[in-house]
Amino acid sequence: MNRRDSDAYRAKKQFYDRVLTVYGRKPVLEALQVPGINIHRLHLAESNKRAPILDEITAIAERNGAEIRHHNRAALSRISKNSKQDQGVAVDLLCPRFRTLSEFLEQGIQDSGDILALDGITNPQNLGMIIRSACAGSIGAILLPGKGGAQIDPLVIKASAGTVFRAPIIRLDGGLENALEQLNKVGYCITGLSSHSQQTLSECAPGKNVFVLGNETHGVSDGVNRLCQARVKIPMNNGVESLNVAVTAALIAFRNAL
Amino acid sequence: MNRRDSDAYRAKKQFYDRVLTVYGRKPVLEALQVPGINIHRLHLAESNKRAPILDEITAIAERNGAEIRHHNRAALSRISKNSKQDQGVAVDLLCPRFRTLSEFLEQGIQDSGDILALDGITNPQNLGMIIRSACAGSIGAILLPGKGGAQIDPLVIKASAGTVFRAPIIRLDGGLENALEQLNKVGYCITGLSSHSQQTLSECAPGKNVFVLGNETHGVSDGVNRLCQARVKIPMNNGVESLNVAVTAALIAFRNAL
Numbered sequence: 001m002n003r004r005d006s007d008a009y010r011a012k013k014q015f016y017d018r019v020l021t022v023y024g025r026k027p028v029l030e031a032l033q034v035p036g037i038n039i040h041r042l043h044l045a046e047s048n049k050r051a052p053i054l055d056e057i058t059a060i061a062e063r064n065g066a067e068i069r070h071h072n073r074a075a076l077s078r079i080s081k082n083s084k085q086d087q088g089v090a091v092d093l094l095c096p097r098f099r100t101l102s103e104f105l106e107q108g109i110q111d112s113g114d115i116l117a118l119d120g121i122t123n124p125q126n127l128g129m130i131i132r133s134a135c136a137g138s139i140g141a142i143l144l145p146g147k148g149g150a151q152i153d154p155l156v157i158k159a160s161a162g163t164v165f166r167a168p169i170i171r172l173d174g175g176l177e178n179a180l181e182q183l184n185k186v187g188y189c190i191t192g193l194s195s196h197s198q199q200t201l202s203e204c205a206p207g208k209n210v211f212v213l214g215n216e217t218h219g220v221s222d223g224v225n226r227l228c229q230a231r232v233k234i235p236m237n238n239g240v241e242s243l244n245v246a247v248t249a250a251l252i253a254f255r256n257a258l
Numbered sequence: 259m260n261r262r263d264s265d266a267y268r269a270k271k272q273f274y275d276r277v278l279t280v281y282g283r284k285p286v287l288e289a290l291q292v293p294g295i296n297i298h299r300l301h302l303a304e305s306n307k308r309a310p311i312l313d314e315i316t317a318i319a320e321r322n323g324a325e326i327r328h329h330n331r332a333a334l335s336r337i338s339k340n341s342k343q344d345q346g347v348a349v350d351l352l353c354p355r356f357r358t359l360s361e362f363l364e365q366g367i368q369d370s371g372d373i374l375a376l377d378g379i380t381n382p383q384n385l386g387m388i389i390r391s392a393c394a395g396s397i398g399a400i401l402l403p404g405k406g407g408a409q410i411d412p413l414v415i416k417a418s419a420g421t422v423f424r425a426p427i428i429r430l431d432g433g434l435e436n437a438l439e440q441l442n443k444v445g446y447c448i449t450g451l452s453s454h455s456q457q458t459l460s461e462c463a464p465g466k467n468v469f470v471l472g473n474e475t476h477g478v479s480d481g482v483n484r485l486c487q488a489r490v491k492i493p494m495n496n497g498v499e500s501l502n503v504a505v506t507a508a509l510i511a512f513r514n515a516l
Contacts, residue, residue, distance in 0.1 A: 036497070125383065129504075129505060132498065132501065132505075135498050137494070137495065138495065166497070202515065234515070237393070243391060243394055244390060244504070246387075246504075250501070250505040251509070251512055254492070254509055258492075258509060
């Protein structure tokens with residue numbers, strides 16, 4: 001590749017790293033109705049029969065100057081990656097704050113704020129609530145592994161109250177452990193939560209921490225646990241031993257605003 | 259009634275005000291397995307066929323010295339108040355921190371802490387999470403109206419991670435408005451949450467506030483809204499306009515611990 005091709009490739013990759021594909025008629029309509037949403041391309045199955053909701057979806061896409069493409073059923077399935085639930089509709093949305101990890105690292109980490117690392121969050125409600133709270137509070141990035149937990153699907157989008165489209169999310173191709181090692185190398189402190197710790201969350205200086213949030217039942221995985229350099233507790237009353245993971249995320253995200 | 263009868267009546271009423279009846283085989287077993295649970299009485303339908311889970315429930319009740327009563331189906335339905343889902347089993351649990359509003363007011367309010375008033379929370383997950391966070395954080399009482407919202411049922415108990423049995427809950431017979439008026443008379447500030455407010459939650463001195471949490475879709479009801487004497491906001495970034503109601507409850511409950 002010559003220099004110009006390489007730049008073009010890079011720009012194209014950066015663009016597509018920010019694209020989130022939503023499928024299903026009601027989820028697509030609801031996503032298109034989120035204020036400020038950036039619609040790149042609407043995909044429709046040629047086999048779709050006429051329906052009011054499709055007219056509404058198409059009208060919003062046209063009004064926003066989005067490209068509209070028609071596909072045969074097989075091609076649409078490849079785009080939605082969920083032929084059972086796409087109902088002949090998918091839309092590519094541009095999420096300006098989505099990043100790859102390497103892009104995030106290249107941009108430099110000064111002032112980016114604390115990071116939430118999701119280690120096997122399986123409940124879509126929890127994932128959506130975490131994204132909503134992180135976006136509203138002070139979180140620099142959410143590390144979302146591509147495997148082993150809930151992915152951004154219609155349930156997650158709903159629970160996020162539409163905030164997922166403007167949330168600072170790093171979608172990982174590889175596993176979480178590798179990402180944590182890279183973040184540690186550039187100065188982040190990998191921090192777990194433990195009710196047995198002496199140090200409290202409030203004693204943890206903000207800015208260069210990666211807080212690891214573990215699976216709802218099994219907690220943080222062994223491999224990730226080994227990478228934790230610090231552990232903090234959230235002091236609890238009445239013998240309560242743990243909080244819901246989305247509540248924990250919110251307390252981290254808002255700890256300097258309360 | 260003479261004095262002794264009146265005292266006895268009062269003691270008995272106080273006792274039953276702290277009783278929570280749980281029904282259904284799995285929910286009853288899970289409740290009995292909560293550490294420190296106080297089992298008053300186990301109710302079984304005479305029509306129950308033998309089943310391992312019933313043996314397990316009975317064994318735990320016996321081990322804890324709980325009274326075991328057998329009823330015909332109609333009588334059990336009156337106890338569970340849910341014949342469709344009780345599966346022939348109900349248990350009366352003693353929740354030491356449950357109160358009536360008049361009892362709470364009689365005890366004096368010094369040092370009792372902020373109160374959460376639930377105005378039409380309908381989602382059982384949210385109610386359970388609110389109870390869990392309130393119990394773990396610093397909340398003096400949760401005002402739970404008997405109508406117009408989710409009640410303490412198996413889903414709520416599960417979402418509360420068993421904390422409901424030790425949470426400071428005031429179950430209201432009457433409506434929320436009347437309760438708020440009574441609390442206002444003894445010095446509580448009825449406080450709503452509003453993103454339009456100038457005052458932030460962190461500026462609100464802890465201790466004598468009733469924070470009103472409204473319905474997930476419609477917010478605080480008009481009648482309750484009129485009773486609010488103050489409104490505070492939780493500052494949010496990235497144009498996010500609201501938080502999940504259970505997250506809001508957690509931020510209130512932990513605002514002095516972070």
